[in-house]
Amino acid sequence: MSNPEPSTERLLETFLALLRVDSYFGDEDRVVAVLTELLEPAEVDFKRDAIGNLIGMWPDRESDAAPIMLNAHMDTVQSTAGLKLVVDEEGVGTDGSTILGADNKAGVAAIVEAVLAVEGSGAAHGPVDLVFTIGEDVGHVGSKAFAPESIAATVGFVLDAGSPVGDVVTEAPGTRRLQADFHGRAAHAGIEPEAGVSAISIMSRAIANMPLGRIDAGTVANIGTITGGQALNIVAPYARLEAQARSLSEERLDAQMAVMCAAMNEAAEHYAGSVDYAVEPFVRAYQLGDDDPALVRAEAAIRAAGLTPNRISTGGGSDAHEFNAKGMNTVCMGAGYRDAHAVTEFMPHDELRRLTEVTIQLVLGA
């Protein structure tokens, strides 16, 4: 049997229809309406989970293959209200007044076209769980709340890396966020500074004793913001910092946070002030080994689509972080869009087609 072929015309129509929907976090229902209608011919069984993710069960055809999950997120990093599409021979962009939203609607469109092309071809395929998440770009809201028990698949593919089609993310960093409040004691800075304790001095000493920037090849740390103080003539009673660290190793990440917390405790003690802080784990690091089932299948699908797999390490987060943290075996794959999160965002036609061809091969279980 010949392989199912994507319809170039229908693929572009689907992509443009999705782009025209303004779907910042909170407005994903608009995408749900378009998606469920587009996929009607495939008899996908749709439901919404408690947080609002759209989950579609697409039954197998003459196959006893294990189920897989295909994922893309329905939200965009900003609103695209007033979107003016510019479609030329090379691809799709905007007039420069808004982002495009190919992150991640290129992934959504590729999944839709892959399902329609395979369904229309009559080719045998295993069951596919389609998971369209909400709120990825505001902090993985949908995937963090996702219950893996709600689907059958334990192996998944996230079509959301902002790099060429054929790339597979084999390692991604964990992230910790730190917020610290330093407390000193206010006093008149001109009359009796001896009576005060400067929270700014405590914070400064703590920061000076923290290793920051690039810690090692896979670990970085950054103080992102500082605020504090009340007036020029008041010894500052209060200061706050917000920091972030990332590492490909959870152990090194924990060690880095411990050093930062120790520096804050030491500084508070040194000046006889105090510090309250909270360390929030944002995402967990993951690495996929050579024999990882999702990686093996992703690379086979890329080859079957006529491309060469390219393994990459990323500094960014995606829903794959959350699926992996929940025990699903998930790989994030290059989706081909360029300049994501910028008004110059662009999706080349040939990348959209390649992404769809790779997705078809994922479905066929190449």
Ligand SMILES: [Zn+2]
């Ligand atoms: Zn994205």
